[in-house]
Amino acid sequence: MGSTDTGSNLIDITRVPLEDLADLESPALRRVISALAEEARRPEPEHPFDFSSAV
């Protein structure tokens, strides 16, 4: 198994090689993972603007 199920409801993807993540079928999942990877490369975390009644 490539990903590690932590037993909690979070899913640990840190042991999945990046090239395998790129092969995931769902473009929606690939995009989220790309965003997470980009976030991890930032020296400071981004703070999303999150007001829900505007998109």
Added chain:
Amino acid sequence: MLAAPAREVVLKLHERCNIACDHCYMYEAADQGWRARPMRMPATTVARTADRLAEHARTHGLDAVRVVLHGGEPLLAGVAGVEAAIRTFIEAMPAGVRVEFAVQTNGILLTESFLDLFRRHGVRVGVSLDGDRAANDRHRRYANGRSSYDEAVAGIARLGQPVNQPIYGGLLCTVDLANDPVATYESLLEHRPPRIDFLLPHGNWAFPPPGLAPRTGTPYADWLIAIFDRWYAAPVLETEIRILDSIMSLLLGGPATTEMLGLRPPSAVVVESDGTLEGNDALKTTADGAATGLSVHTNTLDDMLAHPAIAQARQGIEGLGPQCRACPVVGVCGGGLHAHRYAAGSAGGDFSGPSVYCDDLFALIGHVRNRLAADLSRTPA
């Protein structure tokens, strides 16, 4: 000690609307405070709000803040009024602080003049639309009952022109269980939005949302799961869906981009047209309302964040009751939107229980998690 800063001001630039949606939390909910406030925010209040946000950015060393032009219908302030507000914020910000702008509109007044203004200032435009004509007409009508669909869609078509691509924020759809979920999603896709968000209609234990009184099953989860399955399996990325993207991101250890989920303190504070400071717009749907008694004319944004009701709502897991704290999905749902946890009881309301959408959030998050876990388990180790 200073609280986690606000980064976003929701500016109630114009507190009336040109349509009369019967599901609008601004006018149709328990808090009728709008009746006593100015129709349009005076320039002095805009300026005072800009100064407060600049002061807050300096105090907390923020390098970027956002102003959301909101209402009512903010475009009723007119092109000159909106531009004056934008310029006021730009001029107030200290060097090194980037101010971003967004506007949420029903689209009807989205003229070329407004679009030109928004392009010049990089204002991201979100439009509220509930689906196709039939879906939209369930609620989004003029006061005389006439449909607003044609005018809204015409505005979205202008926004959807290639020249406006950088400022097209997306579409905001309030879920109505009477509408078919996949048909609703596909009708929204026709407008080629870069992002869609599906809002759970505001409600709580005192004022339950449609379909949850009496409670049987998880109708909102079922509705959103149908869209998730359609969207997730699409061979190309058709659009972003904020609530679903946020659930996936949180499940994988990342952040949410909506205050409805996750445990981070919300980024926004609300400034009403009279300068009143509020923590969360959706609290207008509670019997106790959203009022704090604080104002930009007399208080800093940090004063507002220290207000007991606001501070409690920004505590993350510590602000949740025992049932939520013990729940395995609390890191994803975050207890849901603060306003959705409201129950009548003690003064100011009781927010210690789970969200009125608890069962739906649990089912939706579980479904998404199972799908992600299955897909990730198929990647070769």
